[in-house]
Amino acid sequence: MDSLILSMRLAACVSAILLLIGMPLAYWLAYWNWRGKFLLEAIVALPLVLPPTVLGFYVLIALGPHGPIGKLSESLFHRGLAFTFGGLVFASVLYSFPFTVQPLIASFETIDRRLLDASALLGASSLRTFAKVILPLSLPGIVTAVVLSFAHTLGEFGVVLMVGGNLPGVTRTASIDIYDHVQSMEYAEANRMALVLLIISFIVLSTVYGVNRRIGRRMWASWAAR
């Protein structure tokens, strides 16, 4: 069960970090119009279509002792990031990025712009408008974003294998564990872990459907189906 706890820890860290970065980025992408916006939108969506090995490979290079992030980490903490939990978090944040940002953009965009104008005309700052109007009205989108990025991180395999390797207790996540068991013909153990992941995924998705049914929005379904 160590690997499952590790996966949960990883997913929780990644969802929290993604919510923190995703919120301002989604706000910016939803409400500002500028010429080069489509490029940023394409970059945000890139992990949806990129093979995990491609993403994992470049992250591994970047995190390695000669990569920019690896060097930065060496100079700051005197240790590299490749094959560590920190490195895994970094790679997973990139990999699950669209699963947070796209539901957030979608829910921000459905808010009537006139509500934001009304808030400003009543003297509210952008921050107050965000807290009092945008946030409460996009709550279902935020729940969707958190739950999807959590579930997606929980289930990832390729990126983890590339960046984290297979160190018990450090980078051996649940999905790697299943792969390991199958490789060693331990089908009973593999099945136990697989079943747990299956159940968790089902619970997570039914939560999202349940939350979204009330506002009749199913936009995320196409991403979840991937």
Added chain:
Amino acid sequence: MLKAQLQKARSASARSSFVLDVAIEIPSGITIVFGPSGAGKSTLLDCIAGLLKPDGGRIEIGGEALLDVAQRIDVPPAKRKIAYVFQSLALFPHMTVEQNVAYGLADRPAPQRASRVKAMLEAFRVRQLAKRKAHEISGGEQQRVALARSLATSPRVLLLDEPLTALDEGLKKSIMEDLRGWNAAQNIPILYVTHSRAEVDALGERVIVLDQGKIISTGTPHEVLDAPRRSSLAQASGFENLFSGVVTELRESDGVMRVRLVKGACEIETPLGHAAVKTAVRLAIRAGDILLATERPYGLSARNVIAGKIIALEQRGTMFVAQVAADADHAVVFTVHLTLGAKRALELDINQPAWLVIKTHSCHVLED
């Protein structure tokens, strides 16, 4: 006093592109901005509120500049102290009526805020709805809450963008009376935008007529709309019949002139205008101002009796619209409005001969 002088080019992608170019001075009390859809009315309000940035110009309230493009002054909307009620009202759907009204009062101490909210809810007669969610109340109640919310902050100007269009006359009147009552004490300039002729007549205040981004007329509704000087305005204010003609004769002692329509052989007597003989003019006649007879009428005071033939009949709601051609090749076709009862009583049918009766003073001469 609100003074605004501004230019704003509408983007080429917008449905109608024009340059909004106006200079207005709005005193305290209600001023109506009237014009057809796409005339730039909402653009004007958005510029005053600071939601759109004009290309040039200056906006000031009581001498204080809110915008001066040349001097790079541009006060953000949150600091302009301008209230704006949108057509959609934009009440916060997740908040109660009370919370909506209190929204703009965040910087006041709680007891003061509570008493202000109570006073506003009472002034607009929605006190009993305080705890209800904004989406649970009726359209008219929502209008009242929107007014209470935007006026709670003691704004310096109130902008209203067709807020009452969807309401029936009685409700509209009662809300406007409450607004007038409230403004009797505050005395701020109120700009009321509408494209509805009926609303202008009902409100009966000072009117600014906007068309294609320009102010084309200012005055009382009667002065501005009953004698329109431009054909686009005539169409906007409900003249279904517009004809080009040439002045053939002036009878100054009678206060009338005769206009021959360019197409066909029709001649029509109109009130004396500024035009001289042989000048081209446009004639505007409301479809509801034309009488229709199935036999040649005699002994009438009306000076224009035109023989023709009914070429189309169509029911529109509780009204019949008849098209009457004044000549064989249908070069001049009049649109006439009839009640259902009149259509029945006259047993009207297509291809039937008909006579149109138009009073001289129902013919409006336009400058083009």
